Amino acid sequence: MPKDFIVDLVEGIKKKKSHVCVGLDPDFERIPGHIKEMAINEYGPNRRAIGEAILNFNREILEAVKDSVAVVKLQIAWFEEYGHWGLKALEETISFAHHKKLLTILDIKRGDIGSTASAYARGYLGEVNFWYGVKKKLFNADAVTLNPYLGGDSIEPFLKIMKENRRGAFVLVKTSNQGSKDFQDLQLKNGKLFYEHVAEKVNEWGGDLVAEAIPYSQLGAVTGATFPGAAEKLRKLMPKSYLLVPGYGAQGAGPEDVVSFFNEDGLGALVNASRSIIFAYEKEKYPDQHQWAARQAVEQMRTDINDALKKAGRLAWD
Amino acid sequence: MPKDFIVDLVEGIKKKKSHVCVGLDPDFERIPGHIKEMAINEYGPNRRAIGEAILNFNREILEAVKDSVAVVKLQIAWFEEYGHWGLKALEETISFAHHKKLLTILDIKRGDIGSTASAYARGYLGEVNFWYGVKKKLFNADAVTLNPYLGGDSIEPFLKIMKENRRGAFVLVKTSNQGSKDFQDLQLKNGKLFYEHVAEKVNEWGGDLVAEAIPYSQLGAVTGATFPGAAEKLRKLMPKSYLLVPGYGAQGAGPEDVVSFFNEDGLGALVNASRSIIFAYEKEKYPDQHQWAARQAVEQMRTDINDALKKAGRLAWD
Numbered sequence: 001m002p003k004d005f006i007v008d009l010v011e012g013i014k015k016k017k018s019h020v021c022v023g024l025d026p027d028f029e030r031i032p033g034h035i036k037e038m039a040i041n042e043y044g045p046n047r048r049a050i051g052e053a054i055l056n057f058n059r060e061i062l063e064a065v066k067d068s069v070a071v072v073k074l075q076i077a078w079f080e081e082y083g084h085w086g087l088k089a090l091e092e093t094i095s096f097a098h099h100k101k102l103l104t105i106l107d108i109k110r111g112d113i114g115s116t117a118s119a120y121a122r123g124y125l126g127e128v129n130f131w132y133g134v135k136k137k138l139f140n141a142d143a144v145t146l147n148p149y150l151g152g153d154s155i156e157p158f159l160k161i162m163k164e165n166r167r168g169a170f171v172l173v174k175t176s177n178q179g180s181k182d183f184q185d186l187q188l189k190n191g192k193l194f195y196e197h198v199a200e201k202v203n204e205w206g207g208d209l210v211a212e213a214i215p216y217s218q219l220g221a222v223t224g225a226t227f228p229g230a231a232e233k234l235r236k237l238m239p240k241s242y243l244l245v246p247g248y249g250a251q252g253a254g255p256e257d258v259v260s261f262f263n264e265d266g267l268g269a270l271v272n273a274s275r276s277i278i279f280a281y282e283k284e285k286y287p288d289q290h291q292w293a294a295r296q297a298v299e300q301m302r303t304d305i306n307d308a309l310k311k312a313g314r315l316a317w318d
Numbered sequence: 319m320p321k322d323f324i325v326d327l328v329e330g331i332k333k334k335k336s337h338v339c340v341g342l343d344p345d346f347e348r349i350p351g352h353i354k355e356m357a358i359n360e361y362g363p364n365r366r367a368i369g370e371a372i373l374n375f376n377r378e379i380l381e382a383v384k385d386s387v388a389v390v391k392l393q394i395a396w397f398e399e400y401g402h403w404g405l406k407a408l409e410e411t412i413s414f415a416h417h418k419k420l421l422t423i424l425d426i427k428r429g430d431i432g433s434t435a436s437a438y439a440r441g442y443l444g445e446v447n448f449w450y451g452v453k454k455k456l457f458n459a460d461a462v463t464l465n466p467y468l469g470g471d472s473i474e475p476f477l478k479i480m481k482e483n484r485r486g487a488f489v490l491v492k493t494s495n496q497g498s499k500d501f502q503d504l505q506l507k508n509g510k511l512f513y514e515h516v517a518e519k520v521n522e523w524g525g526d527l528v529a530e531a532i533p534y535s536q537l538g539a540v541t542g543a544t545f546p547g548a549a550e551k552l553r554k555l556m557p558k559s560y561l562l563v564p565g566y567g568a569q570g571a572g573p574e575d576v577v578s579f580f581n582e583d584g585l586g587a588l589v590n591a592s593r594s595i596i597f598a599y600e601k602e603k604y605p606d607q608h609q610w611a612a613r614q615a616v617e618q619m620r621t622d623i624n625d626a627l628k629k630a631g632r633l634a635w636d
Contacts, residue, residue, distance in 0.1 A: 025434070138399070179472055189509075194501075197504065
């Protein structure tokens with residue numbers, strides 16, 4: 001019987017001593033030329049070759065970072081952009097990540113009404129209806145990200161399938177972009193900020209999904225590293241939620257910005273960096289240094305965060 | 319040179335005398351048995367056959383409703399659920415709809431940070447980067463739906479590509495589900511409801527995208543028919559936005575509920591029904607009556623809405 005996503009995640013973090021999540025945003029334009037050439041040589045300059053180039057790039061990045069992280073985040077937009085060939089590369093990237101014993105968070109940010117939300121939940125985290133009543137796993141991601149705008153009944157179908165399949169999800173609470181201020185920061189009549197209200201709801205929805213083994217819930221939240229001032233409040237509002245913290249690296253946040261997203265136990269936050277790791281090779285002399293560059297970047301980030309946590313007395317190990 | 323989406327839409331609505339949008343939510347479980355059997359006979363009980371069954375069902379529904387509506391809405395979740403074979407069926411359904419001179423709204427409800435939003439916008443409404451600097455249209459939808467939770471800078475990349483490609487979008491403002499009350503109905507410190515504030519932003523963002531020929535913007539809004547009490551206010555806050563109004567039929571709203579979503583000119587709203595039309599055959603004796611049943615249902619809905627508008631003195635024709 002599989003363990004809960006959140007139990008696997010915490011175990012993996014402790015084992016690898018790494019709070020880093022590598023984000024795979026495989027922007028086709030930025031994939032090293034030699035990987036593209038190999039794909040074109042095999043399939044010609046068509047859409048299938050684009051899918052192959054994306055998949056091969058992902059495989060090489062996963063090989064490079066697999067000892068430095070417990071989990072990777074796949075941003076589905078960069079696959080979807082290329083239609084069904086892109087989605088095929090996504091399915092195969094998830095399989096490959098699992099083969100390398102990495103957990104996968106699929107960054108889909110979906111939110112829709114009940115029956116539609118169920119379709120998404122079945123496809124990404126559960127089992128879809130197949131022929132003759134058979135059910136089959138499809139994308140088989142370990143966790144997804146969700147958009148809360150449609151309210152509780154849009155999250156409910158995910159909670160149900162998360163329970164049945166022991167999977168996880170992270171609800172957008174305070175996102176890392178500057179525009180997140182437009183709506184998320186609005187002040188409500190009762191004095192709270194809008195995102196604080198969402199955080200309370202996440203805490204409520206996730207209460208039923210706290211793992212027995214550890215005091216963390218299968219339902220986490222997305223809280224941008226670019227707004228460290230909000231961290232302490234958010235941490236208090238959702239004490240049992242793991243926080244997925246994007247915005248490190250290319251978006252500007254550094255190690256000192258993420259410390260307050262962690263609990264006293266030195267756990268509770270997963271810091272994501274995407275472009276600054278997977279495209280680290282762009283600062284190097286040779287494009288075939290992409291694996292070396294990614295490994296250097298992720299190791300640096302791992303060390304920097306651990307050092308900052310140690311300084312703050314919140315390191316979960318040694 | 320193509321016309322603006324919104325100009326084509328209004329022309330089509332007038333030509334067909336129909337404010338109805340048929341929603342394609344091709345739930346595989348509910349597709350008539352004989353269509354599934356044909357697919358299995360051709361490909362065997364595999365995922366490719368599921369994609370074929372979905373595509374063939376869509377084709378038959380589109381044939382059945384093509385004279386009764388100007389536009390169809392495709393809910394991407396029901397395709398995505400089946401991974402790359404599902405997305406292939408979606409790409410081909412959009413092509414087929416265009417072949418039948420129908421406009422397509424792709425119900426994706428996406429919302430993400432800048433560079434990621436650009437990837438979605440390129441894929442669904444614009445052109446993606448192909449080999450050797452070539453750009454190609456991919457999904458080629460005429461319009462999409464968008465989730466505003468991430469704020470203005472998550473909408474901006476869509477506005478840019480909508481302008482370049484003369485496409486449309488509908489931003490979620492007040493959705494048709496009961497749970498929409500959880501966040502969208504929260505009262506702000508300044509006394510406004512949250513969704514009213516979003517409506518004002520939609521009006522602002524869309525100001526730059528008002529078509530020259532008609533006083534409507536390429537940027538519309540989603541406003542649920544299930545909350546007719548909100549219609550008048552929303553109509554005033556976004557006078558130049560076309561309102562995509564879901565919730566008719568299976569979700570409970572009727573013709574009298576949608577009248578207030580229209581402007582005085584008898585335009586400005588597009589009323590969507592999905593399951594009550596495409597699965598209307600389930601109430602009939604024979605499953606191969608699916609085309610007949612869908613045509614009956616859409617014609618009934620068309621007439622009912624026109625009658626209600628006529629009674630209110632808001633019929634745009636005769």
